[in-house]
Amino acid sequence: MTGRYHETDPMSDVISDDYRMLQxxxxxxxxLGFGDQTVAETCQKAGVDTGTxxxxxxxxxxTNHAHINEMVEHIDLPTMLRYLKNSHTYFIDYRLPGIRRKLIQAIDMRSQIAMLILQFYDEYMAEVTRHMQYENTHVHPYVEQLLEGRRGEQTLADITSQHExxxxxIDRSLTELKNIIIKYYPNDQNAALLGDALMDIYMxxxxxxxxxxxxxxxxxxxVRRLEESPLLASPAGEETSPSTPPMAGDGEGALSDREREVIRLVAMGLSNKEIAERMFIAVNTVMTHRxxxxxxxxxxxTAGLTIYxxxxxxxxxxDVKL
Ligand SMILES: [Fe+2]
Ligand SMILES: [Fe+2]
Structure with a gap:
């Protein structure tokens, strides 16, 4: 197998070389507690597929993923699926709520901006949770069905393209949150705590x-390899290609007076329709401004625009509506 680590390496090396491997x-x-055992011995004892x-x-x-095709050969899909499911539980039930608690401790909850930062974080957390729950309830059962030898009506590409x-x-939301804290939060007291929460957000x-x-x-x-397998029960599905979501443009520029007015009304809690009525413009024009x-x-x-x-x-x- 290509890569830095092999079956005969001591398991302890994996952790001591990179602490992130603990997660x-x-x-x-x-x-933990694998002593001098190798990677293969530890995996075998834990009932984990060593190749995966x-x-x-x-x-x-x-980070140089030049050999993905070759790497896929060594994966046992049920093991991979369990790993992804456990990762979802870690993010949703442990990591994200933990950062929320830290943020609450770090920011001055009497300040309006602090409340908005928390609101922003909550929106981010809800977005990640919805995304992972969708994978738990739609993507993973689909793969389990393939593993049982049955082809579905849709392909993985169809199912993932229906993601909200x-x-x-999701990553863009987190980048915005970091930028807002760094640029706009008046770091009065609790500087160490806020720094700690920010470090967690980066990690x-x-x-x-x-x-x-x-x-x-x-x-x-x-999964695609499995979908293409002739051994599956029903006729082959349509040919698919992975969907690439459009990336945000990076246009810079000063806001026009109209755009500033739109932001002001957004921060007041008005809907696009209400903004259109106030400004005597069409809803579509409001959406273009936004x-x-x-x-x-x-x-x-919205919370980010309000802070801005x-x-x-x-x-x-x-005048801000929370
Ligand atoms: Fe996921
Ligand atoms: Fe995902």
């Missing part, structure tokens, strides 16, 4: 990106 081994259900384990370790520790939030849109972002990347490459390719604003500022969530409006004096804090 990875626990998602495989492997516990090594593929995931090598994928995470080597794409990997890139969870990296972890989440790796997770998504693994789903988009290793996992998808494994798209242009988001592109210029790289802020998409407050700190840039577009609206008074008293």
């Amino acid at each position: 990875m081994i626990s998602r495989f259900g492997i516990t 384990f090594l593929t995931v370790v090598n994928f995470l520790t080597d 939030g794409s990997h890139s849109s 969870v972002e990296e972890d989440f990106l790796n997770h998504c990347h693994m789903e988009d490459t290793l996992f998808s390719q494994c 798209r242009n604003i988001s592109r210029k500022l790289d802020i998409h969530a 409006a407050i700190v840039n004096g577009i609206i008074n804090v008293e």
Whole structure:
């Protein structure tokens, strides 16, 4: 197998070389205390497929993913599926709520901006949770059905394209949140705590990106191979290609007076229809303004736009609707 680690390497090396692998081994259900055992011995004892384990370790520790096709050969799909499911539980039940608790401790909850930051984080958490629950209830059962030898009506590409939030849109929300805290939060007291919460946000972002990347490459390719297998019960599905969600543009520029007015009304809690009525313009025009604003500022969530409006004096804090 190509990659940094092999079956005969001591398991302890995997952790001591890169502490982030601690999270990875626990998602495989492997516990610490493996002494001088090799990777293969530890996996065998824990009932984990060694090929899948090594593929995931090598994928995470080597960012040059030039050998994906070869890596896929060593994956046992049921093991991979269990790993992804455990990762979802880790994010939804443990990691994201933990960061929320830290944020609450770190920010001054009497401040309007702090409340908006928390609201922004909650929106992010809800988006990730919806995304992962969709995978738990739609993507994983579909793959389990394939593993039982039955082809479905749809392909993996069809199912993932019906996702509400794409990997890139979720990551964009987190980037916005980090930028808002860094640029706009008046770091009065609790600087150490806020720094700590921010560090966690950076780490969870990296972890989440790796997770998504693994789903988009290793996992998808494994499933595609299975979909193409002639051994499946029903006729072959349509040919598919992975969908690539559009990335946000990076246009910069000053806001026009109309755009500033739209932001002010958004921060007041008005809907697009209400904004259109106030400004005597069509709803479609409001939506165009909002798209242009988001592109210029790289802020998409309402809470983020509201924070921007407050700190840039577009609206008074008293007029903001929480
Ligand atoms: Fe996932
Ligand atoms: Fe995903």
